[in-house]
Amino acid sequence: MAQAPPADKRRLILDAAIRVFARQGFHATRVSDIADEAGVAYGLVYHYFSSKDEVLNELFIERWSLLLAAIEEADKTAVSPREKLGAVATFIFESYRHDPELMKVIIVEVTRAANSFGRTHLEEIRRAYESIAKIVADGQASGDFRGDVAPMFASMSFYGAIEQLLSGWIFGTIPASDADFDQARDLLVTTICDGLEPR
Amino acid sequence: MAQAPPADKRRLILDAAIRVFARQGFHATRVSDIADEAGVAYGLVYHYFSSKDEVLNELFIERWSLLLAAIEEADKTAVSPREKLGAVATFIFESYRHDPELMKVIIVEVTRAANSFGRTHLEEIRRAYESIAKIVADGQASGDFRGDVAPMFASMSFYGAIEQLLSGWIFGTIPASDADFDQARDLLVTTICDGLEPR
């Protein structure tokens, strides 16, 4: 018997968790909140996940691996370093535009929660910085970028700037219209790349 | 009887809290940890502060007002926008060099925990962004900076880049020697300002 819609409860729980985590924050949500939001019994969460932490874990890994892949892809596909960084920035901004709640959870609860939760994922997070640093280093080797900037510094500044802008949208510090997204991405890439060019 | 050292217990508790928060993170520290670290009875913490939150609150406000003052000062004192931004970056980096534990707490537990806790302080945090944005806007008016970058975007990128570098040091993602601090500050300011200049 093909259960047409197996009503994938696991997925249901993950999606509910995104909403609840985004709304209340990880610490403030009880496992029962997730279960309620998913319309599922309390215990079922523990059937699919070993702990509340693992739910967040899963969400992070799922998403972060996409980012890592996107950076690799940008590095392989695009030609100039400027285009590569542009592609990376675009991917991140688009991720936010496409699913703001998930991105909010990733950023607020993991990336920036380097104490509590992100501790566990420092390694994966660092891998992203390093991939971006590689793009910068290649740009320096080809003469597109000046050589006196440590690639890792440039990478972290670049990523930090992006994350700060996303945070601004997440918390309503700065307005978030479609035009703003595009403008922000263009300006960010232009400014940083211009700053990285040889004088 | 002049109690030569009034052994300001309130201060003692605050300083102890910095150490414990930095070591374990806000959520993981129990009020008794703070009391133990300060060598003081549990209840005394509640004599001076109405809650565990208020301890963190106090630390943040104390420090953030210094940052706001430093930005104002930089805006008044320095001449070129580049020097102004340089002074701001210097102040933040020096704050970290001078008291890494406090800065770790401020950044990790408040600025970046904009959900749970920082919510309360969004307004103060925003004020810092706006002051920096003003520096950028003035730089545009004087023709030092290009006019097509929204000052608030530039400000948040600038601050985000700084914060990310600090986080790198805090979590050991990037090495932290005195030379690194100075190099990072110079490169950051140079890169960002070059990127903000008219082409």
Add this chain to the structure above:
DNA sequence: CTGCCGATTGACTGGTCAATCAATGGAGGT
């Protein structure tokens, strides 16, 4: 029809802490 097994349920337990509060101490004033 029957038995098996994984999915699903939700009441319950155990442990953790934030916050309270009644008691104690000791400095200064009268």
Add this chain to the structure above:
DNA sequence: ACCTCCATTGATTGACCAGTCAATCGGCAG
């Protein structure tokens, strides 16, 4: 000596919640 005031103490309480588990459900194979 005595009193008042406030700092200080730390045991206790009350709430909260993650994680457990025994019971039930329901599809399917034999």
